[in-house]
Amino acid sequence: MKIGVIGGGAWGTALAQVAARGGREVMLWAREPEVVASINERHVNSVFLSAVPLPETIRATGDLTALNGCEALLVVAPAQHVRAVLSALTIGTTPLVLCAKGIEAGTQLLVGEVAHAVHPTAPIAVLSGPTFAHEVAAGQPTAVTLACADEALGARLAARLAGPAFRTYASNDVVGAEIGGAVKNVLAIACGVVEGAGLGQNARAALIARGFAEMTRFGLARGARVETLAGLSGLGDLVLTCSSTNSRNFSLGVGLGEGRAAADLLADRRTVAEGAFTAPVLREAAAAAGIDMPVCDAVCALLGGAEVRGVVGALLARPLTREHG
Numbered sequence: 001m002k003i004g005v006i007g008g009g010a011w012g013t014a015l016a017q018v019a020a021r022g023g024r025e026v027m028l029w030a031r032e033p034e035v036v037a038s039i040n041e042r043h044v045n046s047v048f049l050s051a052v053p054l055p056e057t058i059r060a061t062g063d064l065t066a067l068n069g070c071e072a073l074l075v076v077a078p079a080q081h082v083r084a085v086l087s088a089l090t091i092g093t094t095p096l097v098l099c100a101k102g103i104e105a106g107t108q109l110l111v112g113e114v115a116h117a118v119h120p121t122a123p124i125a126v127l128s129g130p131t132f133a134h135e136v137a138a139g140q141p142t143a144v145t146l147a148c149a150d151e152a153l154g155a156r157l158a159a160r161l162a163g164p165a166f167r168t169y170a171s172n173d174v175v176g177a178e179i180g181g182a183v184k185n186v187l188a189i190a191c192g193v194v195e196g197a198g199l200g201q202n203a204r205a206a207l208i209a210r211g212f213a214e215m216t217r218f219g220l221a222r223g224a225r226v227e228t229l230a231g232l233s234g235l236g237d238l239v240l241t242c243s244s245t246n247s248r249n250f251s252l253g254v255g256l257g258e259g260r261a262a263a264d265l266l267a268d269r270r271t272v273a274e275g276a277f278t279a280p281v282l283r284e285a286a287a288a289a290g291i292d293m294p295v296c297d298a299v300c301a302l303l304g305g306a307e308v309r310g311v312v313g314a315l316l317a318r319p320l321t322r323e324h325g
């Protein structure tokens with residue numbers, strides 16, 4: 001049986017590699033003809049993950065119908081494009097494993113909720129965790145959360161995707177697994193700003209802890225479980241992306257912290273920094289639910305062009321409050 005991968009960016013390619021290592025045949029759909037040609041002809045994704053040779057069992061296509069008949073589909077298009085890509089597919093009851101991290105603009109839906117809206121008969125699972133694509137593709141040790149409401153299916157998917165260096169931990173908290181990944185991208189931008197503006201390591205650690213408090217407040221309000229938020233897909237991924245310039249979100253924040261304009265930084269890149277798209281949606285959703293998320297608000301202000309010194313000053317000048325509740 002084949003595994004299908006929807007999205008030929010760095011993460012889709014690394015996950016194709018994971019599935020291929022498990023002995024699966026993999027069909028990867030990519031939007032860019034040059035990615036399809038590069039994978040099929042030279043067995044490398046020269047656009048998004050050029051350092052890693054790929055096995056011949058990974059085939060690429062630009063035709064979504066080539067994914068028909070796959071045992072499961074890993075959905076790895078950026079969050080804002082998942083609806084459009086899934087709408088072009090006939091799915092039936094093929095399990096969809098959502099691997100993008102974000103919240104849809106306009107609807108405030110998590111990616112799994114978007115997938116369910118488009119394909120109500122398809123079982124939904126979420127794969128999320130601290131996973132830089134280049135490390136996974138290189139076979140470095142990695143652990144992820146594999147969440148699925150249908151626990152038997154979740155266990156099957158977790159077993160199918162696991163490998164000697166790729167540990168999958170099963171969970172039935174789909175919403176919790178998604179919220180961690182979506183919110184940490186916004187917080188990683190904030191930590192990058194701290195780095196770019198030279199505000200110090202104390203500030204970064206404080207942002208991680210207070211950011212986690214924001215993630216928890218938002219997650220609990222959306223039905224997530226606190227232990228999921230404190231696990232691989234929440235705190236684990238938050239720590240990873242808030243500490244490394246390998247994170248696209250963190251490095252976007254570094255640029256903002258250095259005083260560069262968000263529009264210029266985003267125009268310069270072909271890769272996706274999901275936090276830039278999630279931040280305004282998260283602010284909207286949090287405000288509608290009456291949830292205080294000052295770090296996320298600060299990221300929105302910086303993305304909108306506010307000056308770093310003023311935004312940081314306003315964060316620090318908030319009235320003193322209790323650490324918990």
Ligand SMILES: NC(=O)C1=CN([C@@H]2O[C@H](COP(=O)(O)OP(=O)(O)OC[C@H]3O[C@@H](n4cnc5c(N)ncnc54)[C@H](O)[C@@H]3O)[C@@H](O)[C@H]2O)C=CC1
Pocket residue numbers: 007008009010011012013030031032048076077078079081085099100101102131132133134270271272273274
């Ligand atoms: N790169 C990583 O280390 C990890 C990425 N992710 C998540 O995976 C998702 C995909 O990210 P990457 O593979 O890193 O992407 P990438 O940044 O390597 O490449 C950009 C991707 O966006 C796609 N794209 C651009 N415009 C599009 C459109 N209009 N419609 C459909 N697709 C479009 C491109 O085809 C390409 O696949 C994101 O949600 C990201 O947060 C999750 C874990 C790790």
Ligand SMILES: O=C(CO)COP(=O)(O)O
Pocket residue numbers: 101129130131132133185188237240241246247248249250272273274
């Ligand atoms: O989600 C990721 C690692 O888990 C990748 O983070 P960035 O998208 O910030 O590079």
